[in-house]
Amino acid sequence: MVESLAAEIAAEADQSHMILDLAQVRRLDTLGAWVLDRTRHELGSRDLGADFANASQEQQILLDEVAYRGFQEQAKPRRSKAVDFLVDVGQSVAGAGRDLVDGIAFLGELVSALIRVVVNPRRFRGTAVINQLEQIAYRGVPIIVLISFLVGCIVAQQGIFQLVRFGATPFVVDLIGILILRELALLLTSIMVAGRSGSAFTAEIGSMKMREEIDALRVMGLDPIEVLIVPRVLALVIGLPLLTFISSIAALSGGGVTAWLYGDVSPDVFLSRLRAAVSFNTFMVGMIKAPFMALVIGIIATLEGLAVQGSAESLGRHVTSSVVKSIFMVIVLDGLFAMFFAAIRY
Amino acid sequence: MLDRVHPPIDRNREVVIRVRGVEVGFGEKTILRGLDLDVYRGEILGFVGASGQGKSVLTRTILGLVPKRAGTIEVLGQNLDELSPSERRLLERRWGVLFQQGALFSALTVKQNVQVPMREYLHLSERLLDELAMLKIEMVGLKPDAADKLPSELSGGMIKRAALARALALDPDIVFLDEPTSGLDPIGAGEFDELIATLQRTLGLTVFMVTHDLDSLYTVCDRIAALGEGKILAEGPIETLLESDNPWIRSYFHGKRARAAMASGA
Ligand SMILES: Nc1ncnc2c1ncn2[C@@H]1O[C@H](COP(=O)(O)OP(=O)(O)OP(=O)(O)O)[C@@H](O)[C@H]1O
Ligand SMILES: [Mg+2]
Numbered sequence: 001m002v003e004s005l006a007a008e009i010a011a012e013a014d015q016s017h018m019i020l021d022l023a024q025v026r027r028l029d030t031l032g033a034w035v036l037d038r039t040r041h042e043l044g045s046r047d048l049g050a051d052f053a054n055a056s057q058e059q060q061i062l063l064d065e066v067a068y069r070g071f072q073e074q075a076k077p078r079r080s081k082a083v084d085f086l087v088d089v090g091q092s093v094a095g096a097g098r099d100l101v102d103g104i105a106f107l108g109e110l111v112s113a114l115i116r117v118v119v120n121p122r123r124f125r126g127t128a129v130i131n132q133l134e135q136i137a138y139r140g141v142p143i144i145v146l147i148s149f150l151v152g153c154i155v156a157q158q159g160i161f162q163l164v165r166f167g168a169t170p171f172v173v174d175l176i177g178i179l180i181l182r183e184l185a186l187l188l189t190s191i192m193v194a195g196r197s198g199s200a201f202t203a204e205i206g207s208m209k210m211r212e213e214i215d216a217l218r219v220m221g222l223d224p225i226e227v228l229i230v231p232r233v234l235a236l237v238i239g240l241p242l243l244t245f246i247s248s249i250a251a252l253s254g255g256g257v258t259a260w261l262y263g264d265v266s267p268d269v270f271l272s273r274l275r276a277a278v279s280f281n282t283f284m285v286g287m288i289k290a291p292f293m294a295l296v297i298g299i300i301a302t303l304e305g306l307a308v309q310g311s312a313e314s315l316g317r318h319v320t321s322s323v324v325k326s327i328f329m330v331i332v333l334d335g336l337f338a339m340f341f342a343a344i345r346y
Numbered sequence: 347m348l349d350r351v352h353p354p355i356d357r358n359r360e361v362v363i364r365v366r367g368v369e370v371g372f373g374e375k376t377i378l379r380g381l382d383l384d385v386y387r388g389e390i391l392g393f394v395g396a397s398g399q400g401k402s403v404l405t406r407t408i409l410g411l412v413p414k415r416a417g418t419i420e421v422l423g424q425n426l427d428e429l430s431p432s433e434r435r436l437l438e439r440r441w442g443v444l445f446q447q448g449a450l451f452s453a454l455t456v457k458q459n460v461q462v463p464m465r466e467y468l469h470l471s472e473r474l475l476d477e478l479a480m481l482k483i484e485m486v487g488l489k490p491d492a493a494d495k496l497p498s499e500l501s502g503g504m505i506k507r508a509a510l511a512r513a514l515a516l517d518p519d520i521v522f523l524d525e526p527t528s529g530l531d532p533i534g535a536g537e538f539d540e541l542i543a544t545l546q547r548t549l550g551l552t553v554f555m556v557t558h559d560l561d562s563l564y565t566v567c568d569r570i571a572a573l574g575e576g577k578i579l580a581e582g583p584i585e586t587l588l589e590s591d592n593p594w595i596r597s598y599f600h601g602k603r604a605r606a607a608m609a610s611g612a
Contacts, residue, residue, distance in 0.1 A: 211447065212449035220466065221434070222463075
């Protein structure tokens with residue numbers, strides 16, 4: 001609006017000198033003053049002088065204050081879109097590499113802190129571990145039981161629909177038994193814990209970082225890794241296997257109920273087939289993996305939390321990326337374990 | 347008004363913080379370029395400088411929170427780079443820090459905040475811990491009912507006092523205060539200054555105080571160091587700085603606000 005008006009004034013100006021009469025102007029704000037003075041300035045540069053007239057005292061003060069001047073643009077390196085894209089790709093690859101190195105370095109720091117705690121048990125923070133265990137494991141039980149039960153039902157139902165065509169309905173017990181104990185319970189639990197506790201963990205550490213609470217710990221001679229991170233990671237390493245166990249039971253119950261309803265597999269048959277189908281190995285495969293998943297989730301959540309910078313936006317970004325990276329790494333690690341266990345025929 | 351007798355500066359007094367040739371930068375930007383500074387035992391050193399010159403950065407460098415590129419820092423006669431982790435922990439017991447934003451642990455109450463360092467280093471009964479914490483809380487002029495409040499339930503001035511109580515928890519030799527009176531009303535700021543001076547006298551503290559507050563400089567600081575262009579531009583009692591002909595120091599100490607502070611101050 002104002003700009004087009006000013007442009008019109010400038011376009012119509014053909015006399016050698018213009019007077020901008022402000023007598024009728026009742027209110028003048030910064031925007032108006034700036035555009036007026038810019039117009040005057042531009043006319044001046046076209047050798048058409050312009051001046052203000054009848055400006056009131058306040059208007060004159062404002063006009064002087066916002067006198068037109070070019071603002072120096074912060075020099076931005078200009079590149080084409082294609083180059084930008086390549087730079088982005090390169091940076092994310094370098095970033096992923098850096099994440100890996102940081103993760104391993106941090107694992108080292110964590111282990112050395114753990115050793116320090118083991119050597120000097122007085123520095124072990126039992127209360128904090130129990131407290132975290134409550135947050136991570138105990139309070140997570142209902143939701144994990146619920147989703148595991150439902151997933152058990154769904155897998156069993158789909159299994160029955162396929163197997164019934166071959167007249168092999170009872171084999172659904174083998175299917176869900178092995179699938180749940182080896183993979184599903186652990187994956188479900190890890191993903192849930194990454195979403196529930198990993199994010200909380202990043203947000204807590206991140207907001208402590210933002211408020212200089214981490215620095216305050218450091219200058220008191222307290223090691224943030226020992227005080228904040230070791231208890232959380234320990235609680236994860238203890239809690240995740242427990243939750244995985246609970247999740248297995250819930251999922252198997254779900255599968256059992258569904259097999260009974262849809263496939264006429266009575267609970268007795270279900271249990272005896274289950275006993276035949278799964279061995280202790282099957283169960284252990286799931287349980288052995290659990291502490292490693294806990295470690296991965298803990299390390300990623302911590303690193304993201306410590307990477308938070310001053311702003312709220314940065315906190316949000318790191319919480320998101322903590323969850324995404326943990327879930328991604330949990331699945332990758334599960335794949336590696338699958339290859340490993342296949343190779344050793346466990 | 348405070349009638350603080352500024353002790354005469356005796357060059358033979360023990361130096362508790364000795365900074366030599368410290369260089370600190372972030373990326374390509376250099377903030378401190380070869381800075382030298384001494385802080386003597388038992389004094390209140392006021393540290394001034396324009397915003398963004400690196401006062402907080404120097405404080406954080408001395409505390410070991412920001413890495414330096416060159417130079418040495420000695421605190422209580424010990425070179426910080428040469429300490430083993432356990433020696434460093436011992437040293438860290440002997441300083442207390444009041445951060446610019448307080449940095450109280452937001453999940454803990456004021457009393458628990460004060461007790462954090464005590465629990466870490468002293469092995470005391472719960473009863474004694476509680477009593478000690480209440481004593482510190484009272485010393486900094488907080489009402490006892492503030493003890494069980496969370497930091498989010500405190501006003502700005504109360505946060506500063508609570509953070510000071512935590513900084514004093516272990517009876518440190520040195521306290522670092524980063525703008526302790528900023529954000530307080532003038533009366534509150536004056537009381538806080540008085541509090542610092544009183545505590546300094548009763549506990550024999552050495553105080554390193556970053557400040558923009560001219561009143562604090564006039565009323566409580568024994569010596570002042572001015573930071574500019576990454577170096578100490580001038581240091582000494584306020585008279586020395588008043589005589590300095592550095593343009594920034596001149597405008598700082600001879601501006602309108604400075605004259606008002608001088609008239610009411612020392
Ligand atoms: N972590 C960091 N990364 C990059 N630059 C930083 C960092 N910390 C501080 N700086 C820069 O260092 C300079 C000095 O900052 P500092 O916080 O020490 O200023 P100050 O003198 O304390 O100012 P104020 O009086 O406003 O508190 C600023 O230019 C700031 O941008
Ligand atoms: Mg600062």
